Amino acid sequence: MTTPNSISRHSTDLDTEYKWGFTIDIDAELAPKGLNEEIVRFISYKKNEPDWLLEWRLQAFRFWEKQVDNHPEWANVEFPKIDYQDLYYYADPTATSEGPKSLDEVDPEIIEGFNKLGIPIEEQKQLAGVAVDAVLDSVSVATTYQDMLEKEGIIFCSISEAVQKHPDLVKAYLGSVVPYSDNYYACLNSAVFSDGSFAFIPKGVKCPIELMTYFRINQVNTGQFERTLIIAEDDSYVSYLEGCTAPVRKESQLHAAVVELVALDNAEIKYSTLQNWYPGDKNGQGGVYNFVTKRGKAAGVNSKISWTQVETGSAITWKYPSVILQGDNSIGEFYSVALVNNYQQADTGTKMIHIGKNTKSTIVAKGISAGHAENTYRGLVKINPSAKGAKNFTQCDSLLVGDQCGAHTVPYIEVKNPTAQLEHEATTSKVSDDQLFYCLQRGIGQEEANYMIINGFCRGIFQELPFEFAMEASQLLKVSLEGTVG
Amino acid sequence: MININNLQANIEETQILKGIDLEIKAGEVHAIMGPNGSGKSTLANVIAGRPEYSVTEGSVTFQDKELLDMEPEDRAREGVFLAFQYPTELPGVRAWQFLKAAADSIRVHNGEEEYSAREFDQKLKECVAQVAINPELVKRNINEGFSGGEKKRNEILQMTLLNPKLAILDETDSGLDIDALKIVADGVNNFRNKANAVLVVTHYQRLLNYIVPDKVHVLVDGKIVQSGGPELALELEAKGYDWVKGD
Numbered sequence: 001m002t003t004p005n006s007i008s009r010h011s012t013d014l015d016t017e018y019k020w021g022f023t024i025d026i027d028a029e030l031a032p033k034g035l036n037e038e039i040v041r042f043i044s045y046k047k048n049e050p051d052w053l054l055e056w057r058l059q060a061f062r063f064w065e066k067q068v069d070n071h072p073e074w075a076n077v078e079f080p081k082i083d084y085q086d087l088y089y090y091a092d093p094t095a096t097s098e099g100p101k102s103l104d105e106v107d108p109e110i111i112e113g114f115n116k117l118g119i120p121i122e123e124q125k126q127l128a129g130v131a132v133d134a135v136l137d138s139v140s141v142a143t144t145y146q147d148m149l150e151k152e153g154i155i156f157c158s159i160s161e162a163v164q165k166h167p168d169l170v171k172a173y174l175g176s177v178v179p180y181s182d183n184y185y186a187c188l189n190s191a192v193f194s195d196g197s198f199a200f201i202p203k204g205v206k207c208p209i210e211l212m213t214y215f216r217i218n219q220v221n222t223g224q225f226e227r228t229l230i231i232a233e234d235d236s237y238v239s240y241l242e243g244c245t246a247p248v249r250k251e252s253q254l255h256a257a258v259v260e261l262v263a264l265d266n267a268e269i270k271y272s273t274l275q276n277w278y279p280g281d282k283n284g285q286g287g288v289y290n291f292v293t294k295r296g297k298a299a300g301v302n303s304k305i306s307w308t309q310v311e312t313g314s315a316i317t318w319k320y321p322s323v324i325l326q327g328d329n330s331i332g333e334f335y336s337v338a339l340v341n342n343y344q345q346a347d348t349g350t351k352m353i354h355i356g357k358n359t360k361s362t363i364v365a366k367g368i369s370a371g372h373a374e375n376t377y378r379g380l381v382k383i384n385p386s387a388k389g390a391k392n393f394t395q396c397d398s399l400l401v402g403d404q405c406g407a408h409t410v411p412y413i414e415v416k417n418p419t420a421q422l423e424h425e426a427t428t429s430k431v432s433d434d435q436l437f438y439c440l441q442r443g444i445g446q447e448e449a450n451y452m453i454i455n456g457f458c459r460g461i462f463q464e465l466p467f468e469f470a471m472e473a474s475q476l477l478k479v480s481l482e483g484t485v486g
Numbered sequence: 487m488i489n490i491n492n493l494q495a496n497i498e499e500t501q502i503l504k505g506i507d508l509e510i511k512a513g514e515v516h517a518i519m520g521p522n523g524s525g526k527s528t529l530a531n532v533i534a535g536r537p538e539y540s541v542t543e544g545s546v547t548f549q550d551k552e553l554l555d556m557e558p559e560d561r562a563r564e565g566v567f568l569a570f571q572y573p574t575e576l577p578g579v580r581a582w583q584f585l586k587a588a589a590d591s592i593r594v595h596n597g598e599e600e601y602s603a604r605e606f607d608q609k610l611k612e613c614v615a616q617v618a619i620n621p622e623l624v625k626r627n628i629n630e631g632f633s634g635g636e637k638k639r640n641e642i643l644q645m646t647l648l649n650p651k652l653a654i655l656d657e658t659d660s661g662l663d664i665d666a667l668k669i670v671a672d673g674v675n676n677f678r679n680k681a682n683a684v685l686v687v688t689h690y691q692r693l694l695n696y697i698v699p700d701k702v703h704v705l706v707d708g709k710i711v712q713s714g715g716p717e718l719a720l721e722l723e724a725k726g727y728d729w730v731k732g733d
Contacts, residue, residue: 433537434574441534441570442588442644443562443595452587456578456627 030222031090037061040191043090047160047194050167053174060180060190071184075347076376076408077316079289082254088222089192131156133197133213135226145209154238155200156211159227162198169200173231177260177297177324185256185318186293189225193258196226201236201267210466212241215257223254230260232267234300239270241469244277244313252280252315256291265300265327270308272465273321274473277313279480284343284372287315294321295351298330298359306333307350308464310473312480315344320378322351325359325387332361335464337473339454339480340373340405349379349410354387354420363394366458369405370481376408383420390420398428399457401450401481451478487512487683488533488553488652493544494708495532502528504708505544510652513680517694518687519719520705521727526687527571529705530656533685534568535561549651562588563595565651569641569658573629581628581640585610585647592648613646617673635666642673653677654685659693671696691723704730 031042040061044054068084131145133156149156155166162170180190197213215226232238244255255277261269271294280287290313296305307321317340323332334350352361367375381392398407409426431453439449455462455474462470493506502525510516520526532539533546535558546553553561576584589609590600601609614621619639629637638658645653658670674697678684686697694702694716702718703710704727711730712718722730 432574434572435576437536437558438570438574438576439584439588440558441562441568442584442648443559443591444584444587445559445591448587448591452579452584453576456576456580459578 029092030088033088034085035061035087035089035192039089043192043194046090046092047163049163052171053163056175056180057191060187061192063181064184064187064191067184067187075318075378076374076410077318077345077347079252079316079345082289084188087254089225090194091222131209131211133158133211135195135197135213135215149207149209152205152208153202154205154207155198157198159193159196159198159229162200162229166198166200169231170198170229173229173260173262174227175260177262177295178258178293183293185291186258189227189256189258189293192223193225193227196228196257197230198228199230199238199240201230201232201238203233204235205233206236207238210239210241212243215242215244223256225255226257228257228259230262230269230271232261232263232269232303234265234267236264237268237270239466240272241466242271242273242275244273244275252286253278253288254291255288255314257293259292259294259321261296261305263296263298263300263303263305263330266302267300268304268306269296270306271296271321272469273307273309273311274469274476275309275311275313275317276476276480278315279313279342279344280315282342284315287344288313290314290317290319292317292319294319295324296322296332297324297326298332298356299324299326300330301327301356302329303327304331304333306331306335306464308333308335308461309337309348310458310461310465310476311336311338311346311348312476314346317344317346317348319348320350322353323361324353324355325361325390326355327359328356329358329360330356331359333464334361334363334365334379335461336365337368337458337461337477338365338375338377339368339477340370340375341480342371342373344371344373346374347376347378349377351380352382352392354381354383354390354392356387358389358391359387360390361392363392363396364460365394365396366461367396367398367407368401368454368457369398369407370401372404374406374408376410378410378412380412380414381422382413383415383417383422385416387417388419390417392420392422394422394424396424396426397457398426399454400428400430401454447482451481454481487514487549489547490533491545491547493529493532493546494542495528495539496542497528497539501542502539502708503532506705506708506710508703508710510683510685512651512683513678514700515674515678515684515686515697517697517699517702517719518685518705519689519691519702519722521731522689524705525708526689526705527656528708530568530654530685530687533561533654534558534566559591560595562650563592567645567648567650567653569638569645569653569655571656571658571660573632573637573641575627575629575632577627577630579628581624581626582610584628585624585644588644589647610647613643616676617643617646618669619643634661635663638662638666638670639673642670645677646673649677650682652683652685654687656687657689658686659688659690667693668696691719694719706731 040057133143143157178186180187263269277288298305305323325332332352338346338348340346365377369375377396383390396409488510490508495503518526586606704712
């Protein structure tokens with residue numbers, strides 16, 4: 001499919017194609033470079049945290065320190081060793097010890113920066129139907145629609161604020177789904193997490209609007225470690241969105257987040273992600289290392305947790321949004337589109353751990369590889385002895401664009417109950433010359449044709465996203481594919 | 487409309503077209519007939535610009551422009567339409583969306599505005615009625631799960647919608663029962679007018695009972711060996727291709 005003609009048509013510098021690549025021009029208060037107990041104490045002090053939280057962070061740090069050289073090597077990704085002492089672990093762009101109390105105190109440069117990202121945080125311009133928590137580097141700078149949510153009894157704020165105002169809730173659930181000892185990056189995050197979002201939906205409440213967190217890395221050489229915690233009490237419902245971008249930088253940036261979800265009896269959490277961290281340039285220089293642990297516990301009977309992700313950014317993606325299906329009849333879902341281009345690498349998938357009776361999980365993963373990129377689906381379906389009548393359906397489809405890229409599927413299945421039913425389907429296909437020519441012959445240009453075919457391949461997943469997010473996802477796909485004709 | 491001079495083309499290293507000369511004027515319908523492997527489909531695909539074929543010799547002027555210098559999408563936008571012998575499936579791509587993208591790209595090429603969704607709906611509705619196709623088909627993924635007849639009719643729908651200057655039908659009759667054949671023929675007959683031209687590529691004469699051509703050409707081994715009026719098709723049907731091969 002590659003013709004020399006089409007390559008020269010798109011030989012522009014990729015850096016200019018990542019339109020979120022600007023820097024917000026502000027001074028940030030940085031903690032000194034490097035990681036040690038002092039830094040952990042500094043972060044905790046800066047955030048005015050209770051002793052129990054500092055103690056938890058220190059336990060995590062000591063655990064991490066013991067395994068510092070044993071970072072996981074099983075993923076199908078390659079990158080130079082990270083020097084953890086050469087990073088900043090805390091950057092506060094608001095540079096006040098407690099963060100801004102109202103929007104008037106937020107630096108106009110920051111507001112303008114978020115406007116440019118299409119995430120207005122000023123009251124008069126706020127997005128209709130979406131409450132936004134805007135997180136810049138390590139700190140939440142603003143949360144919209146808080147008053148309206150409060151009337152419903154819903155808490156939506158930064159996790160730092162939650163630690164101050166709702167310490168009992170945080171203490172009860174933090175680390176309850178992803179303990180600090182879970183894995184290398186989750187452990188690192190537990191020691192140094194700086195901010196993130198917190199949502200609590202009380203019993204019987206259906207959250208009337210979408211909740212959204214928008215993450216933005218701005219500072220150079222700054223690791224970003226957010227921590228998100230969402231709790232849905234009995235009979236409640238929430239749809240939560242997450243978006244992320246970062247400036248164009250020559251150096252790679254580390255992002256190691258943890259997300260924990262808890263759904264109690266009959267509760268439902270729908271979690272959607274558009275991950276668009278800076279992917280690095282055409283030659284694979286720079287870009288975000290996205291090492292993220294996301295896990296939900298469908299703890300209650302009939303509870304449901306649904307992950308939908310569209311991953312187009314990051315130099316390296318390492319994430320497996322998972323569901324522990326503990327409550328009887330609980331449901332776990334994972335819908336994913338992972339697109340890699342140029343020299344991007346993605347090793348992503350899910351884990352569905354069936355514990356309760358008649359639990360049901362669905363996995364639909366679509367991987368698209370273009371350029372020289374490598375895409376791996378890695379997934380575990382585990383049926384415990386107690387999970388009588390459990391069911392899983394897994395579908396993994398890979399699409400290759402060009403002949404320099406790779407697609408890999410690594411499914412793990414462990415079944416310890418004979419009544420379980422599992423289905424697994426997998427396909428690998430290429431955008432065929434016939435398909436492309438069919439479009440061209442109708443007057444549709446190369447790039448649009450490619451986009452149309454790939455968008456069609458992802459249709460089932462985009463349908464799982466809230467409408468506006470689906471439009472954005474589709475747009476993101478288009479931008480990420482620019483210059484991949486071939 | 488189109489003027490083909492000494493056209494020679496290869497697929498990989500094998501020469502398929504060995505010097506084709508053909509002129510089709512506005513308002514005319516030409517039929518290309520020939521045995522399997524004679525190069526009929528190759529000719530259709532080379533005119534449309536399919537990348538697997540390489541032209542080694544000759545020229546194709548289309549409305550005074552050199553067609554062979556253009557990318558396939560530009561040929562389509564200039565008004566060359568190929569109804570495919572085997573229309574391909576595009577999983578997940580709605581026919582509606584595909585058709586709108588095609589119609590818009592041609593409109594933009596002609597300096598017109600893209601259709602609004604409402605305008606396009608209206609336009610498509612008219613075309614659907616004209617070619618008597620199941621209106622549900624345009625809501626489905628293009629060609630996915632379509633029957634053979636539905637795929638061919640969908641090609642005729644696209645021809646009607648895009649209103650090209652030159653429509654090439656590549657064995658559109660193959661695999662059609664008599665009712666579907668009539669619908670396809672009606673579509674072409676409604677389409678043809680003084681300002682456009684049609685090239686029908688077919689193995690069998692029966693389609694030409696319904697689409698009466700102005701000229702019939704017989705292609706054997708990459709060359710046109712005989713040309714004539716519609717009666718030539720009947721003669722071929724009666725005597726078989728060996729008759730012309732023997733010449």
